[in-house]
Amino acid sequence: MKHKLIISSLFLAASVSLSAQKNATITVEADKGTQIIPKEIYGQFAEHLGTCIYGGLWVGEDSPIPNIKGYRTDVFNALKDLQVPVLRWPGGCFADEYHWMDGIGPKENRPKMVNNNWGGTIEDNSFGTHEFLNLCEMLGCEPYISGNVGSGTVEELAKWVEYMTSDGDSPMANLRRKNGRDKAWKVKYLGVGNESWGCGGNMRPEYYADLYRRYSTYCRNYDGNNLYKIASGASDYDYNWTKVLMDRVGTRMNGLSLHYYTVTGWTGSKGSATQFNEEDYYWTMGKCREIEDVIKKHCAIMDEYDKSKNVALILDEWGTWWDEEPGTISGHLYQQNTLRDAFVASLSLDIFHKYTDRLKMANIAQVVNVLQSMILTKDDKMVLTPTYYVFKMYKVHQDATYLPLQLECETVNVRDNRTLPLISATASKDKDGKIHISISNVDVKNAQEVIVNLPGVQAKKAVGEILTSANIADYNTFENPDKVKLAPFKEAKINKGVLKIKLPAKSIVTLELQ
């Protein structure tokens, strides 16, 4: 990328307000697409944490809150509209303390447990395997089961796989039938442990590599169900973990996970989700974009061992992590979600699209009421977050062909020595040949005129939607749920293969060329 201008002042807010309008140029190579953007890049994650499951997804059939078989109707409909491709469950850290047999059978007989990872909340196991897999069926998404390696046994995990996927006259299939489900579910994705370097057992990679080999051996393919096994991978910059796993496990795994959070650090305050200044905002953009470098470095290691790219990189946790909202339960990771979070989503997704030769899935953390959620709920109320709207706008890119593009724009230097381009973009061509372009103007003060060259593209108009708001810290509340929402976007004109867009400050658009 060519840097037209580098503003190196620490007082970035003052610097970027010097000019009223900026310019950027994008060239989309519409005939050069070879790589499909797997829909799984738009994956979600639901953990037994705070009110993600209980109150968020599930209220039970007897609840006064409107529900479909126990799933909240409002949340279910919002997720259906999002075309969730894959849902990871039951954790996270929770997964390595979860004993699946506690979550089957008559609800009144299910034992309770303490959710040690997340505030010591009492978990009554009323949402278990049946409730999760039935939800996935209703949403039309792939389930991604995260298995317990940290505190569970090989036998326990092997039996869970049998319970979910065996259609034969097997002991676990018969137990499932006794519990009301005749036909096996299809379960594709199986995580063999989670964060095994931390909450999943505090292991060394060498030890975990052997455990992965052992546990995964007994996770069988029953009756036409083919498991896609994912090893617990590195956190952020831990390249040694990836190296050891590739060396010692290699193609015994289908995928190797990676976790990367946009977070200020793991000790002390992480900063407020809603109270921040421009410098904090630009720092956040720089930190979220650093994931590109992290992905590249993990991919380079994987390439050394696996040139044919048989093992996928699976980014099964990503997103922003701020301080919990004041007054909420400690350990429940409930945070608000502003337009800043929406930019973290759009910039991250733009990056993910580029690496889908190796990166085959990403699961934002988490779907409801936890960290960078799509949805927040309170009693019978629900709000869609700015991040939800990015996922909604971007769903046109699911399973579309990635179109390479060149981007020239201004950059700024931000805290922690990062250089931040003020424009981010991605483009794809869907199965019907329709081209979609998403562009984010990160600049918090200045509009940008973006020229998009579209050599060889015969389009006459561009229609789409925009996400913006008066302030970068704006968010939706239960009292004012529509403060930040999508609106039709009309400031795009095509003339002789050149698209001109007037992009307001701090805005994200997705356009369809027609």
Ligand code: AHR
């Ligand atoms: O998403 C919250 C937690 O973050 C997950 O449980 C864990 O895997 C990670 O540390």
